[in-house]
Amino acid sequence: xxxxxxxxxxxxxxxxxxxxxxxxxxxxxxxxxxxxxxxxxxxxxxxxxxxxxxxxxxxxxxxxxxxxxxxxxxxxxxxxxxxxxxxxxxxxxxxxxxxxxxxxxxxxxxxxxxxxxxxxxxxxxxxxxxxxxxxxxxxxxxxxxxxxxxxxxxxxxxxxxxxxxxxxxxxxxxxxxxxxxxxxxxxxxxxxxxxxxxxxxxxxxxxxxxxxxxxxxxxxxxxxxxxxxxxxxxxxxxxxxxxxxxxxxxxxxxxxxxxxxxxxxxxxxxxxxxxxxxxxxxxxxxxxxxxxxxxxxxxxxxxxxxxxxxxxxxxxxxxxxxxxxxxxxxxxxxxxxxxxxxxxxxxxxxxxxxxxxxxxxxxxxxxxxxxxxxxxxxxxxxxxxxxxxxxxxxxxxxxxxxxxxxxxxxxxxxxxxxxxxxxxxxxxxxxxxxxxxxxxxxxxxxxxxxxxxxxxxxxxxxxxxxxxxxxxxxxxxxxxxxxxxxxxxxxxxxxxxxxx
Amino acid sequence: xxxxxxxxxxxxxxxxxxxxxxxxxxxxxxxxxxxxxxxxxxxxxxxxxxxxxxxxxxxxxxxxxxxxxxxxxxxxxxxxxxxxxxxxxxxxxxxxxxxxxxxxxxxxxxxxxxxxxxxxxxxxxxxxxxxxxxxxxxxxxxxxxxxxxxxxxxxxxxxxx
Numbered sequence: 001x002x003x004x005x006x007x008x009x010x011x012x013x014x015x016x017x018x019x020x021x022x023x024x025x026x027x028x029x030x031x032x033x034x035x036x037x038x039x040x041x042x043x044x045x046x047x048x049x050x051x052x053x054x055x056x057x058x059x060x061x062x063x064x065x066x067x068x069x070x071x072x073x074x075x076x077x078x079x080x081x082x083x084x085x086x087x088x089x090x091x092x093x094x095x096x097x098x099x100x101x102x103x104x105x106x107x108x109x110x111x112x113x114x115x116x117x118x119x120x121x122x123x124x125x126x127x128x129x130x131x132x133x134x135x136x137x138x139x140x141x142x143x144x145x146x147x148x149x150x151x152x153x154x155x156x157x158x159x160x161x162x163x164x165x166x167x168x169x170x171x172x173x174x175x176x177x178x179x180x181x182x183x184x185x186x187x188x189x190x191x192x193x194x195x196x197x198x199x200x201x202x203x204x205x206x207x208x209x210x211x212x213x214x215x216x217x218x219x220x221x222x223x224x225x226x227x228x229x230x231x232x233x234x235x236x237x238x239x240x241x242x243x244x245x246x247x248x249x250x251x252x253x254x255x256x257x258x259x260x261x262x263x264x265x266x267x268x269x270x271x272x273x274x275x276x277x278x279x280x281x282x283x284x285x286x287x288x289x290x291x292x293x294x295x296x297x298x299x300x301x302x303x304x305x306x307x308x309x310x311x312x313x314x315x316x317x318x319x320x321x322x323x324x325x326x327x328x329x330x331x332x333x334x335x336x337x338x339x340x341x342x343x344x345x346x347x348x349x350x351x352x353x354x355x356x357x358x359x360x361x362x363x364x365x366x367x368x369x370x371x372x373x374x375x376x377x378x379x380x381x382x383x384x385x386x387x388x389x390x391x392x393x394x395x396x397x398x399x400x401x402x403x404x405x406x407x408x409x410x411x412x413x414x415x416x417x418x419x420x421x422x423x424x425x426x427x428x429x430x431x432x433x434x435x436x437x438x439x440x441x442x443x444x445x446x447x448x449x450x451x452x453x454x455x456x457x458x459x460x461x462x463x464x465x466x467x468x469x470x471x472x473x474x475x476x477x478x479x480x481x482x483x484x485x486x487x488x489x490x491x492x493x494x495x496x497x498x499x500x
Numbered sequence: 501x502x503x504x505x506x507x508x509x510x511x512x513x514x515x516x517x518x519x520x521x522x523x524x525x526x527x528x529x530x531x532x533x534x535x536x537x538x539x540x541x542x543x544x545x546x547x548x549x550x551x552x553x554x555x556x557x558x559x560x561x562x563x564x565x566x567x568x569x570x571x572x573x574x575x576x577x578x579x580x581x582x583x584x585x586x587x588x589x590x591x592x593x594x595x596x597x598x599x600x601x602x603x604x605x606x607x608x609x610x611x612x613x614x615x616x617x618x619x620x621x622x623x624x625x626x627x628x629x630x631x632x633x634x635x636x637x638x639x640x641x642x643x644x645x646x647x648x649x650x651x652x653x654x655x656x657x658x659x660x661x
Contacts (some may be wrong), residue, residue: 030537055649170567171525175558179527184554186538186548193552197582217593224585224620391621392632395614398589399637402596402613403606407650412601419593426586431520434574447553456546 008130012357015063015366015477022326023060024363026372027067036382037393038083039223041091042313043329043436044215045072048397050337058341059356065337066363067370073313074371077114077306078382079468082107082235090273090309093281095303097294102235104297109243113251113299114245114306115375125314128263129321133350136322136497140347146466148323148453150475152448155269155325157482160437167486169388169433176424177441180205181449184205188453200413207336209405210442211329213418215402218425220394225426227390236383241376251303254284254299258307266315269325273312278302288489312366317327320343321357324447329436332443359384376427401500519635521563528559580634585620592616606645606654610637 010301015021030052034045049068053061054351081098119432127373143151160170183194184204231459243251260284261276284300285291294301296373319325319333324346326332350357375382390395405418428435459465467473561617569575591645592613599609613631615626623629641658644650652658 028638051644054646099594144510152558152651168569170564171558172520172562172566173556175524175562176527178555179531179559181554182531189539189548191538191548193538193548194531217589220617221586221589222647224589225581226579227582227585227621257520325559364585391618391623391624391629394621395617395629395633396636398592399610399614399633400611401639402593403652406600406606406609407644407652410600410651410653414596415597416598419590420596422593423590430578431516432582452551453546461546 001234004131004134005135007219007354007358008290008362010355010364011360012365014059014355014359015362019251020060020063020359020363022068023056023367024366025370027064028071028367028374029067030069030092030380031068031376032075032078032371033071033385034374035072036078036080036385037075037388037397039090040217040397041076041215041330042072043071043211043333043439044219045075046330046333046337046406047208047211047215050333050340050363052479053337054407055341058343059359061341062356062360063363064400065334066360067367069313069334070118070310070364070367070371072377073310074080074115074118074357076109076301077118077309077383078375078379078405079386081110082383082386088210090312092274093311094302096281096305097298098478099235100295100297101299101302102297103395106297106299108241109247109299110302112241112243113247113303114255115372116454117251117255117258117303118257118310119305119368121309121311122314122371123365124256124259125263125266126204126268126361126364129314129318129364132267132318133296133357133361135348136318138346141319144455144469145451145458146469147471147475149448149451149455150466150472150479151269151323151325152444152451154377154475154482155319155327155440155444155481156448157479158314159327159440167483168352169431171433173428173433173437174441175489177438178445180210181442181445184431187446187450193346198413200411200417201316202387203234203440204446205417206408206414207332207339207439208408209414209418210331211439212404213403214425214438215329215429216397217418217422218429218435220398221364221422221426222429223390223394224303225430231498241379250288250290250299253287254304255307257283258302258304258309259311262308262311263312263315266327267318268315270321271324273309273316273328276312282310309415317364320487321360322347322350326440326443330440332436332439335443352374367369400446512573514570514575517566517573517575519572521567522564524559524563528556531556531559567650568605585622588616588620591622598654600653603653603655605658606641606652607634607637607657608655609653610640 005465030049033046034040034048035042046068053064074209076091077094080095081102083093084099098110101107144174156174160174184200192202258280261280265276266273281301281304284304288298290298302389316328316331319327320331320334324344326335343349405414421443425435504637532646535549535552537551596609596614599612611633615629641652645652
């Protein structure tokens with residue numbers, strides 16, 4: 001407990017250095033500006049802005065990431081409220097009521113309750129992160145390789161199978177990612193796998209190339225293909241930005257409840273902010289004193305899900321920082337940000353680079369405060385960004401997306417891979433296959449393989465080692481249940497339907 | 501399209517789903533074929549060829565799963581897509597790759613992509629867009645190459661700056 005305060009104070013001292021404050025400010029600003037663009041979620045925001053930080057020192061760049069991460073989240077909810085195109089599924093619940101409020105001329109209070117709710121939730125959840133992380137690190141240092149492998153299996157299953165509406169499509173996405181993760185030189189034996197004699201493939205598939213291809217290029221292709229179907233309508237922000245006393249009274253409880261949903265679920269190695277946001281939405285709908293306003297623009301329906309969304313974003317940093325386990329596409333991009341400096345999040349990083357980790361956590365607080373102060377006054381600027389004509393918007397996104405790859409590896413093959421992943425992302429969107437599991441599979445696949453091989457080498461090839469450790473046995477059982485549950489439930493559902 | 505339609509003909513086979521299943525099966529075959537060339541040098545535990553086989557098995561099972569879904573017509577309904585803009589953007593990406601590959605530099609390459617993408621989204625003002633694209637990519641080049649010292653490929657235009 002005391003240690004946490006000391007470490008956090010130390011982190012604060014790192015974070016409030018003028019240069020670091022500036023990095024946080026730039027991060028918050030860029031994150032919001034990019035996140036506000038329609039169709040761009042926080043994961044893509046982080047991916048697109050990675051090149052900006054290539055030349056910074058790790059400390060400064062991670063602090064900038066903290067700003068980009070929270071800024072991107074905030075920008076996404078602005079878009080959801082004003083034009084009803086949530087950049088990611090976690091903003092869908094916000095868009096339900098928020099856009100209705102904007103249509104009814106209450107866009108100002110909707111933006112305000114989402115900004116203040118995000119601040120409240122972000123602050124509470126970051127405190128939760130600061131206290132939970134050291135404890136989890138203590139647990140994690142006792143993990144053997146077989147336990148890590150089992151933990152990754154849980155993450156694989158929960159990220160892909162449980163929460164997608166079809167486990168088959170979710171797993172398909174995961175296995176595409178695992179396949180891509182195999183490409184390159186096998187670290188233990190030095191043999192090339194799936195490289196087909198192409199030298200660029202020996203280093204493996206670059207996470208940023210994959211993510212930018214799937215998210216940015218894929219999204220642009222998809223939107224272009226169905227341009228005639230969609231008509232986006234930007235709701236002007238009319239009237240006062242400020243919340244009335246009544247609005248405050250109706251907002252604060254949903255903020256706190258949303259936080260209570262968001263943080264624990266985000267912190268589980270399960271992934272997905274959709275669950276807590278929709279839980280929060282349905283809870284508020286049930287508890288509200290104004291049920292007649294729901295689906296016509298009830299402020300509780302914005303306050304709760306937004307808080308849940310932000311709290312779960314902070315929650316996903318718990319497994320990311322302590323275990324090196326990304327459970328969402330955004331967390332995966334943050335991990336890629338760490339990896340570009342050769343840093344591997346996990347218990348070791350807490351011991352070796354406490355200044356870095358705690359500086360990052362402290363910066364999350366600072367980024368949160370900056371967002372609160374900056375964003376409501378700047379809402380006019382963000383609205384103008386939303387009004388960028390679609391052709392220029394997507395052309396600009398593609399230029400920026402390719403620039404990241406050109407700066408990292410200016411080769412025709414790397415760029416062709418980017419385009420190829422773009423086509424893959426387009427097809428996956430078209431056939432409703434979730435995209436995030438591909439990225440998670442690419443990142444976690446190789447780690448899971450090396451942990452498994454290490455575990456088997458230690459046990460002299462005895463696979464029973466996986467079930468002899470109680471931690472590993474429990475986790476594998478959880479993974480198996482989570483994998484089979486949707487199929488069994490579906491079977492039960494069909495059985496019931498036949499009985500009727 | 502609506503659920504009413506699918507209730508009338510619940511067993512309509514979805515050809516796109518069959519293609520997905522075939523692609524997954526093909527990918528599994530490639531993995532197995534590639535893994536056969538690897539030598540297992542590990543004394544204990546698993547060698548480099550084990551994981552590809554595991555993944556290939558998973559892909560094969562998923563190919564079957566997708567095949568069943570396709571036969572049942574279980575795929576979610578799709579809206580009609582317009583192939584022309586998609587092709588235009590892909591042409592833009594191909595131009596970008598060609599210009600970078602032949603040393604044309606960052607500004608020309610990204611300008612080509614900008615103009616084709618903008619056209620794909622329905623703009624018909626190619627000249628105006630070209631000017632916007634050139635100005636914008638020059639600015640990006642200056643900011644990232646000079647200010648942030650990222651190395652972006654230089655061509656004839658960049659050497660003039």
